[in-house]
Amino acid sequence: MDIIEKNKTRISRLAAKSPKLSKQVEDLDWDELRSALNECIFKKNDVGLPDEYGPASYFPLAPKNSEQEALYARAFKHGEDIIRAGKTAAFTVAGGQGTRLGYNGPKGTLPVSPIKKKPLFQLFGEQIRGMSQKYEVIIPWYIMCSPLNLEATSAHFKENNYYGLGEENIKFFAQGVIPATDFEGNLLLASQESLALSPNGHGGSLKALIDSGSVLDMAERGVEHISYFQVDNPLVSTINPLFMGLHALQKSDMSSRSLTKTGPYEKLGNFVSTDDRITIIEYSDLPEEKALEKDSDSQIKYRAGSPAIHILRRDFIEQFASGNIKLPFHRAEKKVSFVKDDGSLVTPNEPNAIKFETFVFDALPFAKCPLILEADRIEEFSPVKNMTGTDSLESSQADQSKRAHKWLAEAGYKTMESSVIEICPLSYPTALDLSEADLSDHDLSTNELYIGK
């Protein structure tokens, strides 16, 4: 029997005893599940690399000639004009389960700043408010949660008075879920009342933005460009005028920031180009000979890695409404506790299940005139994936302080090398704002230095 029919028969039999499970079976998109199983289990060795590709070109961090310098200056001004005109929105994907972090609560509520221990959501909220005040405009903020953390996330904002942004300017919504299966494609049950469901990946954000009415809300507000970032990166520039300006001048459907990889095997998606389109090849899928290829100046060729920071045009997202454009499913092998059909609980020690996820960067090949702008790692990227070690709370707090030292040095201030520094994003959302500040009322010689108005 076909695996879908087998699942239908088995789960329908169990659902006869549970109205909740019965409703889940009724709501389940079996065609979508069939695609996920086909793409991730029955064809799992096919990573779907393009036939021909090369490294994607990108705009460098620092303009490389006077022509580019003039373009960047024009783009910065254009970006500011777009922001001032209310054509931009911030968008955070916060529907992940944060299994590596192991924190009990939505990841965005994790205290992360080095001194004041502000949660991630507060850092973004303050920065967005800082930018709103600077440009005298409302910048609406859309936050995608999952059905598992939507309530806790909106409660957090309510408790914190929406970080001063106004309840009406923040919209929370849940992304879709998809059931997990065992390695053979059999659906797993979280309990006798429910399938084991998990969020369908950040690629689910495009459909969720449409289904939740967020895209319509954006249209009514006159928003044209959506600044996309992940919930775990406290250094992200939530709305970046230069990036916004370049994206708009090039009439790009979807633009991305890149980081120069630290080495050929750094675990970042690789930007590659195929004809006039850009796509990302996951680090695990880039063939070794490509990863090691070098330019004439001895730099690795595939050096543009993705920190998952994008701008998408609203009308580009609208194209996903018909459901005709489908993002591919990716396979993630995870440990998922489940109950057997007789109700006995199994808690695995090894990955036993497949979660199916779509990724937002798979929308890139559909984008016209895509553009990549290099970012400075210490300025833009230090994700909190784990509690300690690489990409952790610890490393991110150190990086937040390191960037604060850098901003102060660039603004002409001398600080103690050993001090921990935190800059309030509401007071100084960008380095430029800090460079114009008068900090004479701050004692810059303290061990813990908080810079804010």
Ligand code: UTP
């Ligand atoms: P990650 O890939 O780091 O996943 O998500 P995660 O679930 O947060 O963490 P782990 O892998 O379980 O430890 C990158 C970003 O995409 C969001 C996350 O919230 C994070 O901002 N995301 C991920 C979603 O919004 N939905 C998803 O289904 C998956």
